[in-house]
Amino acid sequence: MASQSLSGKGDDNADHCYSCVGTLTISRAATTEREIAAMADGMTIDLSGISKMDTVGAWLVYRAVRDRGAKVIGESKAVRGLLEQVAEADRPVRVIPDKRGGMGGGIEELGAWVAETGRMLLGLLGFFGAVLIGFFNVAKRPRRFRLNAVVQRFDVVGVRALGIIGLMTFLIGIVIGQQGAVQLEAFGAEVYTINLIGRLSVRELATLMTAIMVAGRSGSAFAAQIGTMKLTEEIDAMRTIGVSPIEALVIPRMMAAIIMMPLLSFFAMIMSMLGGGVFCWIYLGIPPAIFIQRIQEVVPITDLFVGLIKAPVFGFIIALAGCFQGMLVESNAEEVGLRTTNAVVQSIFMVIVLDAVFAVFFSSVGWS
Structure with a gap:
């Protein structure tokens, strides 16, 4: 020195x-x-x-x-x-002013939230376009489709989720039956508890609760996995060697979510009705044979179609939000946690909004 x-x-x-x-x-x-x-x-x-x-x-x-x-x-x-x-x-540092209180501060925060939401939706729309282009390229060149990656995601999204989804929907079926029986008992119409269990489970709750669980399990996993790869510059390395991250990472996860969601939803419907049937048998004294016969009479096939039609759309939305938030990770490990949280919140929010849209649509076409 x-x-x-x-x-x-x-x-x-x-x-x-x-x-x-x-x-x-x-x-x-x-x-x-x-x-x-x-x-x-x-x-x-x-x-x-x-x-x-x-x-x-x-x-x-x-x-x-x-x-x-x-x-x-x-x-x-x-x-x-x-x-x-x-x-x-040597430039002056921009000092962030203290937040204003009262109505002015609230309006300012609301405006900032609206602007941030608009930017997020615009980015999500652009990512959706990139995914569609990726699907088109894979369809044009089928050899670029990564079947092994899709099958691996089947295990993560579907098989490993069976336990928690089955237990949750089984208990939900019991809750629906118990609450319905308490209300209908006052009118001496306990038998209609079967109607309540069957239609609610098949048409709405089984698919919706499955989507929420998949968003919490798989949507967050998608965001964390892709975000970590973005942080370690693996995605940049993929682009350098000519591999599209959309085709290699996003499309397999989306395909797995789209294909597995209807299967998981159908499994959730069965488990929810099974839970309701157990409750009716123990609490109301309705034998399983009568319960099954009644379910066949009161649940129209259109309810099954409604639940299964919504499922792949929910799967697509969950995978889209998870992969999109993962791609937004930029600088540090804290960003991975933030984007993972955003992926779960965003996907659940969009699932609930779409469920309301589907409810209005199917009612307007007579599937009510």
Whole structure:
């Protein structure tokens, strides 16, 4: 490490000239700052003896020039360039004002939320277009379709979700039966509890609850997996070697969600009616044979179609939101957690909105 001496010149201008010799780096910053502070304003700083300078040393010299009117002489080309860079970087920092309270602050926050939501929807729409192009390219060149990746996602999205979905919908069937029986018992119409269990399970709750569970399990996993790959620059590496991330990562996950959602929804319908049947058998004394016969009479086939038609659409939305949020990860690991949370919230919100749209649509076409 080069030695350094920092002192005043021993001539007539000693009180106004500060000579630097050797290195002017962060290791000598405190000493240099004290010695410059001891000099008079309007001093001359001689940098002809400098062999090495870092940004901290350049900042000390620049600050003396800016605040105390110092003059720099003898600097080399490299030192002059570093001083110019420090001068260019010396810009006022934008201070974020304190949030306003009251109605004005609330309106401002609402406006910011609306603007952020609009940007998010616009980005989601662009990502949806990129996915459609990816599907078109795969359909045009079937050899690019990654069957192994899709089958692997079948296991993650479908097979490993059977346990939690089955248990949850079984308990939901019991809850529907219990609440329905309590209300109908007052009118002596406990038998209609079977109608309530059958139609609610097949038409609405089984598919909706399955979508919510898949969003929490698989949607979050999609966002976390792709976000981590984005963070470790694996996706950039894929683009470098000519592999489309949409075709390699997004489409297999979407195909798995679209195909598995109807199967999981049908399984959830069976488990929900099974839970309701167990409740009716134990609490109401309705034998399983009567329960099954009644279910066949009161649940129209259109209810099954409604539930199974909605399922793949919900699967597509869940996979789209999860992959989209994963692709938005930029800088750090905290971003992965944030985007994973956003993926779950966004997908559940869109699933519920679409469920309401489907309810209105099917009622308007007579499937009520």
